[in-house]
Amino acid sequence: AETWDIVPQAPPDSIFKLTAAYQADPYPQKVNLGVGAYRDDDNKPWVLPVVRKASHILLSDPTLHHEYLPITGLPEFVSGAARLILGDDSPALADDRVASVQTISGTGANHLAALFLSKYYQFDGERVVYLSDPTWVNHFAIFENVGIKQRTYPYYDSKTIGLDFDGFLAALQSAPGRSVFLVHACAHNPTGVDPTEEQWETIAQAFIAKKHYAIFDSAYQGFASGDLDRDAKAIRYFVRRGVPMLVCQSFAKNAGLYGERVGALHLIAPNKETATRVRSQLSVLQRSEISNPPSYGARVIALILGNPELFEEWKADIRTMADRIIDMRKRLHSLLTNELRTPGNWDHIVNQIGMFSFTGISTAQSKALIDDAHVYLTSNGRISMAGLNSKNLRYFAEALDRVVR
Numbered sequence: 001a002e003t004w005d006i007v008p009q010a011p012p013d014s015i016f017k018l019t020a021a022y023q024a025d026p027y028p029q030k031v032n033l034g035v036g037a038y039r040d041d042d043n044k045p046w047v048l049p050v051v052r053k054a055s056h057i058l059l060s061d062p063t064l065h066h067e068y069l070p071i072t073g074l075p076e077f078v079s080g081a082a083r084l085i086l087g088d089d090s091p092a093l094a095d096d097r098v099a100s101v102q103t104i105s106g107t108g109a110n111h112l113a114a115l116f117l118s119k120y121y122q123f124d125g126e127r128v129v130y131l132s133d134p135t136w137v138n139h140f141a142i143f144e145n146v147g148i149k150q151r152t153y154p155y156y157d158s159k160t161i162g163l164d165f166d167g168f169l170a171a172l173q174s175a176p177g178r179s180v181f182l183v184h185a186c187a188h189n190p191t192g193v194d195p196t197e198e199q200w201e202t203i204a205q206a207f208i209a210k211k212h213y214a215i216f217d218s219a220y221q222g223f224a225s226g227d228l229d230r231d232a233k234a235i236r237y238f239v240r241r242g243v244p245m246l247v248c249q250s251f252a253k254n255a256g257l258y259g260e261r262v263g264a265l266h267l268i269a270p271n272k273e274t275a276t277r278v279r280s281q282l283s284v285l286q287r288s289e290i291s292n293p294p295s296y297g298a299r300v301i302a303l304i305l306g307n308p309e310l311f312e313e314w315k316a317d318i319r320t321m322a323d324r325i326i327d328m329r330k331r332l333h334s335l336l337t338n339e340l341r342t343p344g345n346w347d348h349i350v351n352q353i354g355m356f357s358f359t360g361i362s363t364a365q366s367k368a369l370i371d372d373a374h375v376y377l378t379s380n381g382r383i384s385m386a387g388l389n390s391k392n393l394r395y396f397a398e399a400l401d402r403v404v405r
C-alpha cells in the first residue's frame with residue numbers, strides 16, 4: 001500500500017463547480033447568480049475608484065517597502081478598522097479594552113477566533129459553537145478544524161421566507177449557560193434575512209440572561225444598507241449592553257478587496273488588563289499560523305480611513321454598490337409582482353438585504369432554472385443579486401416566472 005492511499009478524493013467545492021458549468025455554457029444569455037462578489041451593470045468586477053486612488057498614492061511613494069508588518073498587523077489599519085466597526089464613540093475603545101489583530105480577511109478572522117476560543121474559552125460542558133441554520137458553509141469546517149463541534153440554531157423560516165425569530169430565541173434560552181453563538185452582523189449569508197433592531201434587543205437580552213458568548217461575523221458592513229454605521233448597529237448595541245463578544249471583520253466586499261485578504265479580529269474584553277493578555281496570546285497564535293499578515297490591502301484601507309476626503313469617497317463608492325443591489329431588488333420585485341403576476345408573494349425580495357437572496361424556490365425549480373434557462377444558482381434557491389443587471393433582469397424574471405408556474 002502507498003502512504004497516501006488513505007486520502008479520499010474530496011468532492012469539488014459546489015460554488016466552484018457551478019462557476020465552471022456557467023463558464024463552459026456557450027448560451028449567450030446565460031446568467032451567473034452563484035457569484036459571491038459584486039459586479040457592475042456590465043457584469044464586470046468593479047475596482048472602487050477610491051481604492052484605485054489610494055493605490056496610486058501608495059505606489060508613487062518612493063519610501064514604500066516590502067518589509068514584514070508587525071505580527072498583529074499594520075497599527076494604523078488595526079486601530080482604524082476597530083473604530084470603523086465599533087464606532088468613534090465606542091465605550092470599549094474609550095476604555096482601551098479591545099484586543100485587535102489584522103487577519104487574512106474574514107475567513108482568517110473566523111479561524112483565529114475559533115482557534116483562540118478552542119484554546120482559552122472555558123466551555124462549561126461540550127465544546128460546541130451554535131451556528132445559524134443555514135449559515136455560510138465555511139463556518140462548519142472552520143470550527144471543525146480546531147476541534148469545536150457545531151450545532152445549528154433555527155434561523156430561517158421557509159414558510160415565511162423570513163426570520164424564525166421564536167425558534168432563534170428559544171434556542172438561545174434553552175442552550176446551556178455560557179454557550180458560544182455565532183451571529184451575522186448584517187446581510188445574513190445565505191438568506192439575506194436579518195433581525196430587526198427591536199429583535200436584536202431581545203436577542204441581546206437573551207445573551208445576557210444566559211451569559212452566552214457572541215461571535216459577530218461582519219462580512220458586509222456598508223454593503224448591506226449603503227451606510228457603514230447602520231450595518232454596525234447590532235454590534236455596537238451588544239457592546240453597549242456588555243455582552244461578552246468578539247468581531248470578525250472583512251473588507252472583501254465593502255472595499256472590493258477580495259483577493260487582497262484584508263480583515264481583522266476584535267475581542268472586546270471586560271478591561272484593559274485582560275485585553276492586553278488576550279492580545280499577547282492572539283499574537284502568539286498568529287505567529288505560528290501566518291507569522292505576519294499581508295501589507296498591501298491593509299495599507300490601502302489605512303490610507304482611506306485616515307484621510308477624511310478619501311473616506312467620504314469610499315462611502316460614496318459603497319453607496320454605489322449598495323444602491324445598485326437595492327435597485328435590482330426593487331425592479332425584480334416589481335417585474336414579478338406587477339408585470340408578470342408571478343404566482344406567490346415576492347415581498348421577501350425587497351425585505352431581504354445584502355448580496356444574497358433566498359428566493360424560496362425548491363431544489364427542483366433551481367435545477368430547472370439551470371437546465372432550461374441557463375441561469376446558474378445554488379440548489380438551495382439562493383441568488384446573488386450582484387449577478388443581476390439592467391440587461392439580464394427581465395430574462396431572469398421571466399425564467400423564474402416559468403419555473404414557479
Ligand code: PMP
Binds near residue numbers: 108189250252258
Ligand atoms: N463570513 C461570511 C458570512 C461571508 O459571507 C464571507 C464571505 N463570503 C466571509 C465570512 C469571509 O470572506 P473573506 O474571507 O473573503 O473576507
